[in-house]
Amino acid sequence: MQRSLIQFAAESTTKGGVFGALGIDWKTLVLQIVAFIILVWLLGKYVYPWLIRSVDARQAAIEAAAQAARTAQANAEETEKKIAGLLHAAQSEARDIIATAKLEASEALADADDKARARGDQIIADAQDQIARDIAIAKQALHDDTLSLVMLATEKVLGKAVTKDIDNKVITESLKEVR
Amino acid sequence: MITSIAALDLHISIGAEKLFSVGPIAVTNAMVTGVGGLILTIIILWYVGGRVKKGRYNRFVGLVQWVFEGLLKSIDDVIPDKKVARRITPLAVTIFFFVLFNYWLGVIPGLDSVSWGGIPVLRSLTADLNFTGGLAIITVVTVQFYAIKHLGLVGNAGRYFRNPFKDPIGSFEGILELIGEFSRGASLALRLFGNAFAGEVLLMVIAVLTSYFASVVLPFFMAFELFIGFIQAYVFFILTLMFTALGTSSHDVPLSENLSSTTLPKKVKPTGMI
Numbered sequence: 032m033q034r035s036l037i038q039f040a041a042e043s044t045t046k047g048g049v050f051g052a053l054g055i056d057w058k059t060l061v062l063q064i065v066a067f068i069i070l071v072w073l074l075g076k077y078v079y080p081w082l083i084r085s086v087d088a089r090q091a092a093i094e095a096a097a098q099a100a101r102t103a104q105a106n107a108e109e110t111e112k113k114i115a116g117l118l119h120a121a122q123s124e125a126r127d128i129i130a131t132a133k134l135e136a137s138e139a140l141a142d143a144d145d146k147a148r149a150r151g152d153q154i155i156a157d158a159q160d161q162i163a164r165d166i167a168i169a170k171q172a173l174h175d176d177t178l179s180l181v182m183l184a185t186e187k188v189l190g191k192a193v194t195k196d197i198d199n200k201v202i203t204e205s206l207k208e209v210r
Numbered sequence: 211m212i213t214s215i216a217a218l219d220l221h222i223s224i225g226a227e228k229l230f231s232v233g234p235i236a237v238t239n240a241m242v243t244g245v246g247g248l249i250l251t252i253i254i255l256w257y258v259g260g261r262v263k264k265g266r267y268n269r270f271v272g273l274v275q276w277v278f279e280g281l282l283k284s285i286d287d288v289i290p291d292k293k294v295a296r297r298i299t300p301l302a303v304t305i306f307f308f309v310l311f312n313y314w315l316g317v318i319p320g321l322d323s324v325s326w327g328g329i330p331v332l333r334s335l336t337a338d339l340n341f342t343g344g345l346a347i348i349t350v351v352t353v354q355f356y357a358i359k360h361l362g363l364v365g366n367a368g369r370y371f372r373n374p375f376k377d378p379i380g381s382f383e384g385i386l387e388l389i390g391e392f393s394r395g396a397s398l399a400l401r402l403f404g405n406a407f408a409g410e411v412l413l414m415v416i417a418v419l420t421s422y423f424a425s426v427v428l429p430f431f432m433a434f435e436l437f438i439g440f441i442q443a444y445v446f447f448i449l450t451l452m453f454t455a456l457g458t459s460s461h462d463v464p465l466s467e468n469l470s471s472t473t474l475p476k477k478v479k480p481t482g483m484i
Binding site for chain 1: 226251258301303340341
């Protein structure tokens with residue numbers, strides 16, 4: 032390191048000052064500038080145009096794809112809105128239909144209920160009439176049976192045939208006693 | 211430590227060393243490597259350009275094209291004027307690739323082990339101030355060319371010279387701007403040279419210090435140098451663009467507005483010297 036510093040100091044005094052010590056040679060400098068400019072010109076004329084064109088084309092393609100994507104996105108959003116509208120309308124219609132159906136069903140139910148109630152009342156009334164009639168018939172039959180039994184019993188007790196008059200008299204008396 | 215390193219007899223020369231002469235031109239070891247870098251750059255970019263032209267892509271072509279596309283995007287981001295951006299593209303992109311390949315050539319193992327008459331035959335071109343200085347001169351001249359083309363000769367001169375009686379602060383600012391033009395060129399040249407030269411010295415010192423373990427340790431430093439090479443190439447590239455953007459922006463508008471976030475990538479805002 033010390034040697035390098037000494038060398039640097041020695042060179043700066045012998046070979047054109049600081050520039051010489053740093054290795055700067057004007058001829059080499061100019062040569063390198065010219066060589067680099069030629070390189071820039073060469074690449075700028077024969078290589079970069081193709082690369083730039085390719086990049087531009089790619090960016091244009093990307094831009095076009097992005098534009099297409101944006102359009103597709105817009106279309107999708109519009110379609111989504113349409114679908115949402117249709118869905119909303121369908122839901123609203125379905126709600127109306129259900130409400131109407133419920134109303135009709137409740138009306139029909141009420142109507143059927145009324146009819147059933149009327150029919151039931153009718154059946155009950157008929158049944159009550161029938162029962163009343165049956166009871167009357169049964170009473171009459173019971174009365175007749177009772178009369179026959181009493182007549183038979185009386186015959187056995189009296190030991191004689193009971194005429195109609197006697198019969199009636201005895202029966203009447205017996206009944207009075209029973210009562 | 212310094213004494214022990216000095217005792218190792220490392221061959222370190224700040225300037226590129228002359229190998230032979232062709233007429234009045236001294237051919238240095240950096241020039242020899244530079245010719246290799248030049249041929250490599252031409253071959254790679256020519257191959258990629260030809261493949262792209264024919265529409266025959268492969269992974270390598272895709273990689274180079276991807277890098278190229280990134281550079282183009284940077285150019286478009288930094289330079290608001292599309293015409294100027296397209297015109298500066300060949301210079302800026304060539305700077306990037308040429309600096310990158312030449313920097314990477316300096317990382318080749320055993321680069322300094324091939325010697326002729328005690329002088330290493332190969333030395334990275336980026337570690338030669340003739341090249342980095344030349345590149346800086348080209349950049350500064352190009353910036354001035356586009357500044358004059360964009361603002362006119364008087365308009366561009368107006369950036370540096372203003373009437374001190376009418377605008378004393380502005381005239382002082384103009385002088386600073388003029389000094390800044392030179393310092394930008396110098397900083398461009400010295401930054402690249404310093405990094406490349408220090409990288410070569412670092413690799414040499416590590417190789418000597420680690421001795422038999424060099425084959426294990428050096429690859430890490432080489433990978434680091436490859437990364438630094440990429441960074442330096444990109445820094446040179448982006449600074450060329452920024453100086454062009456500054457040169458072609460109107461001086462009536464404050465710099466802060468010229469270099470708004472829409473025209474410059476956030477990472478390279480000119481908040482100070484890089």
